[in-house]
Amino acid sequence: MTSLTAGSTTPHKKGWYARNEIKVTPWLFLLPGILFFAVYVIAPIFQSFWISFHEWDGLGEKTYIGFANYERLATDRKFEVSFWNNLKWLFLYLLAIPLGLFIALLLNQKVWGIRLYKSLFFFPFVISQVVVGLVFSWFYLPREGLLNAVLVTFGMEPVNILGHPGTATYGIIAAGLWPQTAYCMILYLTGLNAVDPEQVEAARLDGAKGYKMLWYVILPQLRPATFIAFVVTIIGALRSFDLISVMTNGGPFGSTRVLSFFMYEESFSEFGFRMGYGAAIAVVLFLLMLCFIGYFLWSMFQDEKEGR
Amino acid sequence: MFPKPIEKTSRAWQITYQTLLPLALVVWLLPLIAVAMFSIKSSADFATGNYWGMPTSFELFNNYGKVFFESKMPQYMLNSFLITVPTVVGAVALSSMTGFALGIYKFKSNLWIFFMFIAGNFVPFQILMVPVRDLTIGLGMYDTKLGLVLFHIAFQTGFCTLFMRNFIRALPFELIEAARVEGIREWQIFWYIVLPLMKPALAALSVLIFTFIWNDYFWAVVLTQGPSAQPVTAGITSFNSQFVAQYHLMSAGSIVAALPPVAMFFLMQKHFIAGLTLGAVK
Structure with a gap:
């Protein structure tokens, strides 16, 4: 087949383009995409590294200051808080995966109206994080919020989740888990749909059921779904910005800052723009994320090599 | 199919499942239901602290009208x-x-x-x-x-x-x-x-x-x-x-x-x- 193809594209007396069509075409098709991507995504990554070695207000001249921004970060209390909060986000956000699996198992039935149930369980994911943040901050309101109305009905003390430094971050993470769980749920529902029924029946005949069946028969078949759930959840956790900005704006007393929010805050600081310092924070966040990105890319690369 | 299809389980569990499902959905969407309820209430309800009771008046068109106009x-x-x-x-x-x-x-x-x-x-x-x-x-x-x-x-x-x-x-x-x-x-x-x-x-x-x-x-x-x-x-x-x-x-x-x-x-x-x-x- 290949020899035929090659033969038909190299006849004599044709223009340069016609002779090199198969070689040139992919590059023509790639050109606009690569150009856009290089200008707006690839180049800025390197520029940020470069800017992080400078002091810069975003307008005037950049002053080269070496590693001074990074040295400042090491002693910045705000950075420390943000970093730990990022780790909290990372670990607690991963709860979305088992929660999503749980709901998916609950909904993987064929009863009347189940399709509507599935979409209603899923649709928090479609709502913008800004609205999710607003919805939850009203839900948590100490006086007007539904949460406290429910707590009081059950005879518990009302709480002001977003008002206390000790609980605010957890309140925001809970809000973030809502759409993220929905996402993981839909991944697992799709995965469960493709589980091989013969294997399940065979395992059932061998006496496997319940938890054992899930662990030894179902979960191994759900591996692709789990992988994607991990990728999107980790990326989502480290990108968290919208919810924090809308729900607490970093407060109370800066207790809910994460790196992405801290970076934004410093860059557009009310005491003058500190783009260099902001870029340094972004670089740290990028390096933190790079550990994960590297692993994801490596796994995907292995898959590609197995393929054609 | 996993979990076991609900039709093949006991009658009691089937009924439990069928009642559990809408309840779980309501809990899941609670924050959203709260907002939807807020959006049809009047400002008077908020002034008198009637946050979660029945709305005293139905203000859907009024509230959304204000948003648009x-x-x-x-x-x-x-x-x-x-x-x-x-x-x-x-x-x-x-x-x-x-x-x-x-x-x-x-x-x-x-x-x-x-x-x-x-x-x-x-x-x-x-x-x-x-x-x-x-x-x-x-x-x-x-x-x-x-x-x-x-x-x-x-x-x-x-x-x-x-x-x-x-x-x-x-x-x-x-x-x-x-x-x-x-x-x-x-x-x-x-x-x-x-x-x-x-x-x-x-x-x-x-x-x-x-x-x-x-x-x-x-x-x-x-x-x-x-x-x-x-x-x-x-x-x-x-x-x-x-x-x-x-x-x-x-x-x-x-x-x-x-x-x-x-x-x-x-x-x-x-x-x-x-x-x-x-x-x-x-």
């Missing part, structure tokens, strides 16, 4: 559409081309370019913020819809390329070989053979990107400032400061802002989920 909400919504739709068109167009190039042709740097697109798609936004903002100001596009659109197209091309390339790769390659034997030009293969086969992927990607871009907040606050260019996610902040503590109006505003992607999802559910779960099954 007494605030800049329609302007923000229009901006969101004018940002989202061109981005969808641009990103889908660019990525069907890159996807075609990477999915059909074999050349040395193919995988490298493909992984560059994937890697860029995972990057934290913050590392792009300062340079992209600087570039947008330099192009004179700060606080314009175009500035936002150009960036979104570029960034989304990463994810879209991943999507398109994998889709095109799964097409039967014999079709392309047969076309080449017939002497059909390469661009014609793209236009007349591959593109028509890509319809499901185009639909799935369009709804996904629509939702992503409509819901974007970070870039909206970084690259725009005022009501002339701000999309609704950023505009809702100023909307809320216009109606401080008037929870019935703020709730109505949020529901309006969230509605277009929700409508899109319910209308194009099949495509949306197909797009979102691509790769979840081997």
